[in-house]
Amino acid sequence: MRTTLTGNHAQSLAAKLARVQVVSAYPITPQTTIVEQIAEFVASGEMPAEFLEVESEHSALQACISAAAVGARTYTATSSQGLLLMHELLHWASGLRVPIVMGVVNRAVAPPWSIYADHTDAVAQRDTGWIQYYCESNQEVLDTVLQAYRLAEDPRVLLPAMVCEDAFFLSHTFEPVDVPTQEEVDAFLPPLTLPYALDPDRPARLGSYMPPEQYMEHRRNVAQGMEAAAEAIGDVERAFFERFGRDHGGALPLFACKDADAVLLTSGTAASTARAVVRAMRADGLKVGLAKLRVFRPWPVEALRELAQRVPRIAVLDRSFTFGFGGALFQEVRNSVQSPKGGPLVRGYIAGLGGRDLVPEMLRGILEDALAHDEPDVSWVGIKEGTAWPA
Amino acid sequence: MARLTIPERELMTSGHLGCPGCGATLVMRYVLKALGPRIMLTVPACCWAVMSGAFPRTCVGVPFLDCAFEATGASIQGLRAGLDARGMRDVTVVGFAGDGGTADIGLQSLSGALERGVDAIYVMYDNEAYMNTGVQRSGATPWGAWTTTTPAGREKGQEKKDMMRIVAAHDVPYAATASIAFPEDFVKKLEKSRDIRGPRFFHVLAPCPPGWKYPPEETVRLGRLAVDARVFPLYEIDHGRYRITRKAGRRTVREYVEKQGRFAHLTEEQVAEIQRRVDSRWAKLESLEKATAEVHA
Amino acid sequence: MTVRPLWADVPSSVQATGTWRTFRPVIDLSKCTKCNVCWKFCPDVAIHFDGEGFPVIDYDYCKGCGICEVECAPRAITMVKEGP
Numbered sequence: 183m184r185t186t187l188t189g190n191h192a193q194s195l196a197a198k199l200a201r202v203q204v205v206s207a208y209p210i211t212p213q214t215t216i217v218e219q220i221a222e223f224v225a226s227g228e229m230p231a232e233f234l235e236v237e238s239e240h241s242a243l244q245a246c247i248s249a250a251a252v253g254a255r256t257y258t259a260t261s262s263q264g265l266l267l268m269h270e271l272l273h274w275a276s277g278l279r280v281p282i283v284m285g286v287v288n289r290a291v292a293p294p295w296s297i298y299a300d301h302t303d304a305v306a307q308r309d310t311g312w313i314q315y316y317c318e319s320n321q322e323v324l325d326t327v328l329q330a331y332r333l334a335e336d337p338r339v340l341l342p343a344m345v346c347e348d349a350f351f352l353s354h355t356f357e358p359v360d361v362p363t364q365e366e367v368d369a370f371l372p373p374l375t376l377p378y379a380l381d382p383d384r385p386a387r388l389g390s391y392m393p394p395e396q397y398m399e400h401r402r403n404v405a406q407g408m409e410a411a412a413e414a415i416g417d418v419e420r421a422f423f424e425r426f427g428r429d430h431g432g433a434l435p436l437f438a439c440k441d442a443d444a445v446l447l448t449s450g451t452a453a454s455t456a457r458a459v460v461r462a463m464r465a466d467g468l469k470v471g472l473a474k475l476r477v478f479r480p481w482p483v484e485a486l487r488e489l490a491q492r493v494p495r496i497a498v499l500d501r502s503f504t505f506g507f508g509g510a511l512f513q514e515v516r517n518s519v520q521s522p523k524g525g526p527l528v529r530g531y532i533a534g535l536g537g538r539d540l541v542p543e544m545l546r547g548i549l550e551d552a553l554a555h556d557e558p559d560v561s562w563v564g565i566k567e568g569t570a571w572p573a
Numbered sequence: 574m575a576r577l578t579i580p581e582r583e584l585m586t587s588g589h590l591g592c593p594g595c596g597a598t599l600v601m602r603y604v605l606k607a608l609g610p611r612i613m614l615t616v617p618a619c620c621w622a623v624m625s626g627a628f629p630r631t632c633v634g635v636p637f638l639d640c641a642f643e644a645t646g647a648s649i650q651g652l653r654a655g656l657d658a659r660g661m662r663d664v665t666v667v668g669f670a671g672d673g674g675t676a677d678i679g680l681q682s683l684s685g686a687l688e689r690g691v692d693a694i695y696v697m698y699d700n701e702a703y704m705n706t707g708v709q710r711s712g713a714t715p716w717g718a719w720t721t722t723t724p725a726g727r728e729k730g731q732e733k734k735d736m737m738r739i740v741a742a743h744d745v746p747y748a749a750t751a752s753i754a755f756p757e758d759f760v761k762k763l764e765k766s767r768d769i770r771g772p773r774f775f776h777v778l779a780p781c782p783p784g785w786k787y788p789p790e791e792t793v794r795l796g797r798l799a800v801d802a803r804v805f806p807l808y809e810i811d812h813g814r815y816r817i818t819r820k821a822g823r824r825t826v827r828e829y830v831e832k833q834g835r836f837a838h839l840t841e842e843q844v845a846e847i848q849r850r851v852d853s854r855w856a857k858l859e860s861l862e863k864a865t866a867e868v869h870a
Numbered sequence: 871m872t873v874r875p876l877w878a879d880v881p882s883s884v885q886a887t888g889t890w891r892t893f894r895p896v897i898d899l900s901k902c903t904k905c906n907v908c909w910k911f912c913p914d915v916a917i918h919f920d921g922e923g924f925p926v927i928d929y930d931y932c933k934g935c936g937i938c939e940v941e942c943a944p945r946a947i948t949m950v951k952e953g954p
Binding site: 203204206231232234235236237240242244246247248249251253254256270271274288379380382385386387388389390391392393396463526534547573 | 589610611613614615622623625627628629631632634636637638639641643644646647648649650651652654655656657658659661681682684685688689692861
C-alpha cells in the first residue's frame with residue numbers, strides 16, 4: 183500500500199507490523215507522535231501489545247529490558263535528553279544481550295533547550311554496544327525498523343539497535359512510503375525466540391557480578407556480537423530486498439564515488455541534500471561523490487578501507503559535536519583510512535547543530551574546501567563570527 | 574517430626590556470601606518459602622546483588638534478574654508485561670530491593686509502578702543504611718543513628734522516611750510491615766498477598782550486624798525487640814484498612830538502642846526523644862486502625 | 871562467536887562457607903524439644919531435620935553466627951570454639 187507518512191508514523195507502523203509485544207515509552211518532543219500513534223493502535227485493538235506509560239525514559243528502557251529478558255519483542259523511542267537519561271541502561275541492554283529496537287529522533291542536547299535536528303544525542307552513545315542506523319527518508323525508517331529486529335534478534339548478534347531519524351525533517355514531514363502487508367512482514371520477521379529467556383522451569387540469574395578474572399571475556403563476547411552484526415547486516419539487507427524489492431545500500435551506500443576526487447561522508451537527511459549537490463557539481467565538471475554513513479555501529483571499517491583505496495579526499499560532515507580532534511565520524515573515518523602507506527586526506531566539518539539548516543551552498547562549500555586544501559583540519563561551518571548569537 | 578510453623582520447602586541454597594547473622598538473607602528465605610517457585614525476582618544494586626557470589630553462581634532456585642539501581646519499579650513493570658505477552662500469567666513478579674534502592678534512588682520508579690497499578694509484589698528489606706557499600710546513611714536510617722556519612726558529631730539528624738505512608742498514598746490494595754523475628758506473621762501476609770491483584774508492598778526490617786554494630790547472634794532478638802518496643806510496628810493496610818498484627822509495648826526504646834553500637838553515643842535526652850516519637854507514632858497508628866475499622870478489606 | 875549471555879545457574883552450594891566459622895553450634899539432643907526454631911532462623915539454611923525430626927547442623931555451610939544458640943528456648947545449643 184502506498185501512502186504518505188511522517189517519519190514518526192513510519193516508526194509506529196513498523197513497530198505494529200513487527201508484532202511488537204511490549205512498548206514502554208516516555209514523551210519527548212519530537213518523538214511524541216510515535217508513541218501517541220502506538221497508543222491509538224493498542225486502544226483500537228489493532229496492536230495487541232502491552233503499552234506501559236512509564237514515568238521516565240530511564241524507567242522506559244528498564245521496563246523494555248525486563249520484558250525482553252523473558253523473551254518478549256519490545257520497542258521504545260526517545261530523543262535528546264531522554265536518550266541521555268537512558269545512558270546507563272543502554273549498557274545494560276547490550277550487556278544482557280537483549281534485542282530491543284529503539285527509535286531515536288535525533289535532537290540537540292541541552293543546555294540550552296533545542297528541539298531541532300542534531301545527532302549528538304545518539305553519537306554520544308556510540309560506546310554502549312547498540313547497533314545504530316541513520317535514515318534519510320521515511321521509507322528508509324519503516325524498512326529499517328523491520329530490518330533492525332531481524333538483525334538484533336539474529337542468534338549470532340543479540341544486541342539492541344537504534345533507528346535514527348532527524349528531528350522534524352523526517353519525524354514531522356510527510357513523504358510517500360510503501361507500506362508492506364502484515365503477511366509480507368511475517369514472512370520476513372518470524373516471532374522472537376530468545377535463547378536465554380528467564381523461565382521458572384529453568385531458574386537462573388541474569389546479570390550477576392564478575393571479578394577481574396572473568397569480566398574481560400564477557401566484554402569480548404559482547405564485542406564479538408557487534409562483529410557478527412557487521413557480517414549479518416548484509417544478509418538482512420539481501421533478505422529484505424528479496425522480499426520487498428528495496429535496497430538501502432548496506433552500511434555505506436556510495437553515490438558517484440568511482441572516479442571522485444573528493445567524497446562527502448555524512449548521515450541522515452544531509453545525505454539527501456548532498457546527493458543533489460553532488461549531481462549539480464558533477465554537471466559543473468567537478469568529480470565529487472557521496473558516501474552516506476547509514477550504519478554507524480557496527481563501524482563499517484572494511485567499506486571505508488575499500489573507499490580509501492579509490493578516493494584521495496574525504497570530507498566528513500559531523501552533525502554532532504563530541505570534543506576531541508574533530509567530530510566522532512571524522513575521528514573514526516580517519517582512524518579507518520590512515521595507513522603507513524598514506525591514505526586519503528580526511529577533513530572534518532562540524533555543521534547543522536541544533537537544527538541549523540544544511541543548505542546546498544553549505545555542502546558545496548564543504549566539498550570545494552576539501553578539494554582546495556591538503557591538511558587534515560577541522561572547521562565549523564556556518565558560524566556567525568563576531569557575536570555568538572544575534573543581538 | 575518437628576512442628577513446622579512456616580512452609581518446609583527451601584528455595585534458597587547454602588553457600589551464599591551473607592555476613593554471619595544477616596537479617597536480609599532471612600527476608601529472602603521467607604519470601605521464597607511463602608511464594609514458591611513460580612515467581613521471578615528482580616533485584617537492583619544492594620547486598621542481595623552480591624549475595625549469590627560471582628558468576629555463574631546463584632543461591633535462589635527461581636529466576637533472578639539484576640536491574641539498575643534506580644529502576645526496580647520499572648523492572649517489575651517490564652517483567653509483568655513481558656510475562657503476560659508470553660502467556661505466563663501464573664508467574665508472580667517480585668521486586669526485592671534494599672532501603673536505599675527503594676526510599677532514595679528507587680523512589681521515582683516505585684512511585685510510577687504503584688501509580689500505574691502494577692500487578693506485582695515489592696519487598697523492601699530494610700537494614701536502614703546503604704550496607705552493601707559500607708554503611709552510609711539512607712533516607713531510611715533512623716534519627717540519631719551512626720553511619721559512615723553521619724559519623725560521630727553529626728549523627729543522622731532527620732527522621733526515618735516513612736515508606737508505608739508514601740506507598741499508602743498511592744492507594745495500593747495491600748501494604749504491610751514485617752520483621753524477620755516473626756516469620757509466621759510475614760509468611761501469612763505474603764500468602765494473603767498472593768491472591769490480591771495490583772501492587773503489594775512489604776517493608777521488612779532486616780537487622781544488620783556490621784551496620785548496626787552488634788554481635789551476629791542477636792539478629793533475631795533485635796528484630797523482635799524493634800517490634801516489641803514499638804520502634805517497628807507490625808501492621809498491614811489491607812484495601813485501606815489498618816490492622817496492627819502484633820500488639821506491642823512491653824519493651825522500651827532504651828532496651829532496643831542499648832544493644833546497638835550505632836546508638837551508643839545517644840544521650841538520655843536523645844533516648845527520651847526517640848521514645849516520645851515512637852509513642853506518638855504508635856498512638857497515630859492505633860487511631861488509624863480505629864478510624865479504618867469499618868473499611869471493607 | 872557464540873553468544874555467551876550472563877546466565878548463572880550453578881547453585882551457590884559449591885561455596886563451602888563453613889570455613890568462615892570461629893564457633894560451631896553443638897546440639898544436645900537430650901534437651902531438644904523439636905520446636906523448629908533453630909531451623910527457622912538459620913540465615914544459611916544450614917540446619918536440616920533427620921529422620922526423627924531432630925535438627926542437624928550442616929557444618930559445611932554453618933558460619934557460626936550463633937542465632938540458633940540464642941533462640942533455642944530449652945538451651946539445647948552451645949557455641950563451642952573451633953580450634954585448636
